[in-house]
Structure formats: C-alpha cells, structure tokens
Amino acid sequence: MNDAPAWIAVDWGTSSLRVWLMDAQGGVIRRHDSDQGMSRLGRADYEPALLDLVGDALPDGTSVPVLVCGMAGSRQGWAEAAYAATPCKPPALSQATRVTTADPRLDVRILPGIKQDRPADVMRGEESQIAGVFARHPDFDGVVCLPGTHCKWVQVSAGEVVSFRTFMTGEIFALLSRHSVLRHSVDDGWDDDAFAESVAHALSRPAGLAADLFTLRAEGLLHGLSPANAHARLSGLLIGLELAGARPYWLGQQVMVVGATGIARAYSNALAAQGLSPLQTDAEDITLAGLTAAFTAHRETTS
C-alpha cells in the first residue's frame, strides 16, 4: 500500500491534537489538526479520536508505530507516562509508555514528560520541542523560551535540560481578559508602544501588578483608555512581570523563542527591548523534529 505511513507522530495537548503521518524517509504524508485535546476526552475516547483521523491510512495485518507527546501522558490522559528527571536528555522512544489498543493496527507509545524536584516543576510536550531545538540547532546552548498558556523557560546545555521554570502568564491573561472586570475594558486590538511601555513598567515595578491591572479599568472609565490599548497593556504588564521573575534565565543568555507569530513575537519584542537578540524558531517544525528525533534515536539503538 503506497500511502501507508511508516510511523505516526502525535502532539496531544490540553486543548488540541496534531497528527503527522510520516513516510520512511522522514517526510510528511499528511497532517491533521483537531480540537480533541485532553480536556475534552475521557480515557476511552483517545483511541477513537486517533482512528478518526488516521484509521483510513492504516494497513491491515501489521501495526504502525505511533509516538505521542504531551498531556495525553498525564494522569488524567490516555495513559500515565512517568516523568524523566532533570538534568536529562529529552526522552526517546525507548523510554515511552506502551498503550494497549483495541485496534491491532496501532502500536502506541507515549513519551514521558520531564520533572524538576526543586523548585517543583513539570513539562509534558515541551520536552519534545526541546528535542527539536537540539535536532535543528545541534550547537545551541542557552535558554529556550516556550510561550503559551504556561510559558516555560528552559536552560539547556550539551543536549540536556538542566533546569526550567513554568509561568502561568498565558492562563492568567486569558482569565483576566475574558472573565474579570477587565473584560469590559479590552478588545482584540493591539498597540505595540503600549505593550512595550507596560513591559518596561512591570519589569521595574513588578509588585504593583494587581493595582496596575485595575488602573486599566479606571483609565477606561475616567480617561477613555481604548480597548486595544488596554489589551496590549494587560499583556505587557503580565509579560513584564514574568520577565522580571525569569530574569535569571535570560539575563546575559542566548535565548531561543519557540514560535514566530502572535504571543511568541510579543515575547521576542519584549526581550529585544531589554537588549537581547533572541533567536526564533517555528513551533510546529520544532515539535515534529523533536518527535522524529525521539523516534529515530530508538531505531538507532535497537537496529
């Protein structure tokens, strides 16, 4: 069967599912995006959700390897994959947890996340993006910044994850902009200057955050602050607070920001304003490169 995948790469996060059907030469046969993330699924829903996307491509009489990273490996996910502990290399297929499936055409393995003992921290999925950074930039030593709902700052050296810290900035932003009194003050607009000024403000005065946030509401009521400006300032205050807290990670370091658009671009701009020249890399490319590296590492050690 000409189009049968050699293996399938899966990034299964909290809110999304991304699948790549791979050929034997490392090329992508086809890819799928889906909203069937962990938060929508019970344990029994994972196999049907996957078969929905790839079932038509699975040949009978054999099983296709499926390598999964992300929250599908959490306790509330498809099957719990134990964490590797820092300092460590990003986990490879040989460390993955086998999942029993009803369909014999699937051979599913879930990659471990990485944990850190003190300060306590965990990642699931980002370790595969780190593996992708190593695959694409073999000489990179420094700090990888992975913006998102829970932004991670990861110190890497010699192909290992040395230490990391997770900041809940993205989730706090979403809660404040959609569910707090500030929802009346913001819209989807943006203002680069307002963002930059608020980053600088929060970096120098992080303790005032909860008051500076209310100022956005009050300036809207009293001085007609525009919703676009308020939106950019809300983001700037929260990212500025994060940069103040993450300063040991980026000060004087080579930083690579994963992602080149949207919020990742905002992080890059904020770091540039602090005199850094952050590298940028495409998030999807890095993720697939990392899953490929994890899959290939296994083949090299077992073939």
Place this chain on the structure above:
Amino acid sequence: MNDAPAWIAVDWGTSSLRVWLMDAQGGVIRRHDSDQGMSRLGRADYEPALLDLVGDALPDGTSVPVLVCGMAGSRQGWAEAAYAATPCKPPALSQATRVTTADPRLDVRILPGIKQDRPADVMRGEESQIAGVFARHPDFDGVVCLPGTHCKWVQVSAGEVVSFRTFMTGEIFALLSRHSVLRHSVDDGWDDDAFAESVAHALSRPAGLAADLFTLRAEGLLHGLSPANAHARLSGLLIGLELAGARPYWLGQQVMVVGATGIARAYSNALAAQGLSPLQTDAEDITLAGLTAAFTAHRETTS
C-alpha cells in the same frame, strides 16, 4: 404607623444588596440581605428589587428617603452618580443623584463614588465605609485597608480621602482557585503557617508570582502538597504581592482593616507579621455608620 421607617439605608454592590430600615433616632427597625446585586439587574429591576424588601413598610401618602451607596450608582447600575474627586470628604446626601421612581412612596438618592485622576482609580461604596470610619473614630488619621474582590488602600487625613489604590487581588484569587489549572490543587482548607510563609515569600520576591503559582500545581503532582496548604499558599502569594505593591501605603502608618473575619483577618495577620498593629473594625457597622453620617450631614445643612 408605628413601624414606618424614618429613612432607608442601602448598600447596593455588584453581587449583594443590603438594606436597613431606620427609625428617627438612628436605630435599625429591621435589615435585609439579598443576592440581588448589580450584576443580576437591569436598570428596570432596581425599584422592584427594593420594593420586594421594603414595600410593606412604606406608608401611603408620603415618601420615605432612601439613601444608596455602591455600584447601583455606576453607569451600568440604577442611575449614574458622578464621582467626587480626591482629595475630598466622603460625599453626603446633598451630593447624591435623585432617581425617579414609579412608586411615589420612595425618594431615592444615590451617593457618588470617589475618583482619583492619577493614578486613575475609582471606588463606589467604600467611600461610605470611610465615612463610617470617620464617624466611629473621629481622630483617625492613617490608612484604611478594605479587603474584598477589589481591595482598596485609602490614605485619609483630617476627614478627607487623600489618595487610594485598588488591587484586584480578590478577583485574581477567585479566578485562579476556581477556573485555572490550580482548581485541581486547592480545596477549602487552610494553613496559617503556609499562608504566612507565602506572604513573606511574595513580599521579598514579588516578580516570581506566575512561577510560584505553578509551583503549587507541580508540588501537588510531585510531592503531594495538600489542597489546604495549596489554598493558603495561593492566598498568601497574592496578598504578599499586594502588600509589596501597597508598601508605600502601610509602611510606618497606622492601618485600620475594615472587617474582622475571613479575608480581612488574613490581611490583619499579614500586616501584623510585618510588625504593624492594625486596628480592626466591623464592616457592616462601618457601612451603616457611614450612610447615617451622609444622611445626617444633609439634615444638618438643610434644617
């Protein structure tokens, strides 16, 4: 009619409505609590909601003064009552906005809130609690701390509101504990020591907030942090951040905390740990004293 009120005091907030029927000697005939706060009401709903509680006590052929403070005076409320501007005394009845009612037995006036130009800030309702502090403690000069969804720190002197700052701490706490990933990590339990340690931690390292919050989740996953401990630490981190930002308000000042239980007690404990001896005062008593002062001030100037 023996039980007819001389006037009616109303504290109409975002989520609650409190009404006191007053006799001519300043005594309370009866009181009502209701969940009919501004967030549940359209403009046309206010008069029926009030009549529901007090209609039976209103005599025919005359109109009873009703003095309202709080969010009912906001643009989205019953009728907009313009703000007084700092520095100013808490507004009195003579500055209140008259509301036309369908029922002739009501003579409703809504007290203004107070605004501050720079940094932009607003209050609605707290100004009446400040009036109550002045009524109960005529010699008090210092800082009034009013914990709540939006905690206010108010510098008062010689019977005036000099300046104030609002911190969204309570709203952030509610969003994080109910709607973020931390909802899996906390319950309703409490731990005084964990609270105190987290206040101290955030006071000395406020910039790390967004990472310290995720640590609660990770410690739960990795080290079995108890939900009660996580709950107290979540509160402590946020109040510690606020105390760091509000330091100019409380450092070396006489502070009066409005409220003696729940979150107000937590603020008092946190301030005491910083070497202060905050005064405490009952929130309801202060509110009614403030509305009474506003009502009485009018009578003195017009009689």
